[in-house]
Amino acid sequence: MRFLKNLRYIDILLFVSFLPLFFALPLFMKAFVVLGIYLAYKKKTLLIAILGFAAIFFSFNIFELKNFDVYVRFLVSLLIWAVLMQRTKEENFYLKISPYLFFGFSIVIFQNIYMLIYAIFEIFVFLYFAVKEHSKEPLKTSLKIFIFSLPVVVILFLFFPRVSQKHFLFGFTSNTAISGFSNVINTNTKSIKLLNLPVLELKLPKSYGKLYLRGAVFYKQINGIWVKGFSKDKLISFTKPVTYTLKEYPTLNRVIFGVDLPIQSNYGYRDGNFIFYSKKTIKRPLFVKMISVLNYELKPLFLPKGALEYDKNYNKNAQKLLKPLLKEKNINERLRKLIEIFKAQKVIYTQNPGKIDGKNIVDELFSKKKGFCIHFASAFAIAAKIVKIPSRVVSGYMVSNNKNGYYKVYEKNAHAWVEVLINDRWKRIDPTDFAYKVTKEVRSEYKIDKFDFYLSYVRFLVEEWVLRYNTLKQKKFFKFLKAHFFEFLALFSFFVVLIFVFAKRIDTKKELLQELYKKLGAKPQNQSVYKFLKQFNDPKLDEINELYNKITFYKSTKSDIKKLKRLIKEYRRN
Secondary structure, X not given: OHHHHHHHHHHHHHHHHHHHHHOOOOHHHHHHHHHHHHHHHOOOHHHHHHHHHHHHHHHOOHHHOOOHHHHXXXXXXXXXXXXXXXXXXXXXXXXXXXHHXXXXXXXXXXXXXXXXXXXXXXXXXXXXXXXHHHOOOHHHHHHHHHHHHHHHHHHHHHHOOOOOOOOOOOOOOOOOOOOOOOOOEXXXXXXXXXXXXXXXXXXXXXXXXXXXEEEEEEOEEEOOEEEOOOOXXXXXXXXXXXXXXXXXXXXXXXXXXXXXXXXXXXXOEEOOOOOEEXXXXXXXXXXXXXXXXXXXXXXXXXXXXXXXXXXXXXXXXXXXXXXXXXXXXXXXXXXXXXXXXXXXXXXXXXXXXXXXXXXXXXXXXXXXXXXXXXXXXXXXXXXXXXXXXXXXXXXXXXEOOEEOOEEEEEHHHEEEEEEEEEOOEEEEEOHHHHOOEEOXXXXXXXXXXXXXXXXXXXXXXXXXXXXXXXXXXXXXXXXXXHHOHHHHHHXXXXXXXXXHHHHHHHXXXXXXXXXXXXHHOOOOOOOOXXXXXXXXXXXXXXXXXHHHHHHHHOOOOHHHHHHHHHHHHHHHHO
């Protein structure tokens, strides 16, 4: 009967530990596991062996095993195959250690906060079944041991030497999204609707208010569609660079969206316009360490013709309206007057402007009095070219909501703005700032779900400082520790004293029990102290037993220890 009970416990542990790994397996292996559980129940060992071999054979290519992630899945498949065959037999050592092996594999391959929480849950389940046979109230006992061990685990985690390794995305993966950003700007679009899906998260040292994240640079418009031009810029001067961590979700393109002007990254490469790219399409969440400058001077090493070109056959009304500005020789004054004219049109910022002829974007925007960001940016860039101010359109994201420098960028934050060349320096201008009115649906797009935002903030910090706690972060922690040495020493001393007091109480109880065992002439064999003493059916031993359990698993005082000592002493005398 006990064998069946223990086997049931092992089944529970196997289920809990294998569950996240199930989602990492290839399709054939998933099918085999489902069928194998039924066959194990029916004791069909040979059939499990044949089907398991076939499933592994069709799931893995021997030449792909050099890839670590494929190799890990292969090992997990071999282990579950062996476990299902062993499950047709009686309880054995192999079955007992299998849950811990599965747990080890899940620790190797998880990467997000959901798997971290699940791993903590797994540890608690293991602890519960470990104390179940030795405690009167295993749940309460497990919770006490679990909570008491947390400080020790935290200290070991912080100080244990870190080893750099690749992270994988099996198990419960994070939310993913397709980016609202596009490498093409089409001003003929009638309306725009962007989904509330996350694109990236980033953590800056502090809040910087509104941020622009560069994605693509366009110089020339052809039939209402903006096209890229080859150019190269040079960074002349800048203030103190900002270092930050960026987590980009799958965007199905290669752009890594750095803040304002990114100058350095630990991943990918940079083009001439200071835009970073991944070598491959981003299909999995990507963590990048970047350095950007927010205040800088950027000049073109050479200027494409497209920076001043526009089709004179279109935007006739705009050309007439803006022609007087060409008399102004001072380019800064010319730009100021252009902005005034743009504001005077009283254009409404809306997501549903209706049909707009992109070839006549300036005339259309000024006459219809409504448009969204790509219409504003396109119209201003063409208007700047008309008055001989070199310009280009930049697309990417714009975000302002943040918590202590943590920003979460959604698909709906996709944006377009303009850079004009003034005195041989590129200057950013966001024409949507000149909108006469912003409609309700646009304002609602900038609102955030506060609960989701703060949850994401906590999750990001856990991923950054727990799941991705590496050698560099450990050095940073040691530096912080050095600056707050005495506060840490006081906290550490408190826990040492707490552990010492607890350990002393345990030793006292053990010593007293050893004296009792001598009197009884026996010791517990593969059973709890409670069950051992109960079997004597002695009222005095029952009193000792109840008091011992109170001291071990519940709140107790020094008087309880003294009482236990007195009761055992009296029992030994009789």
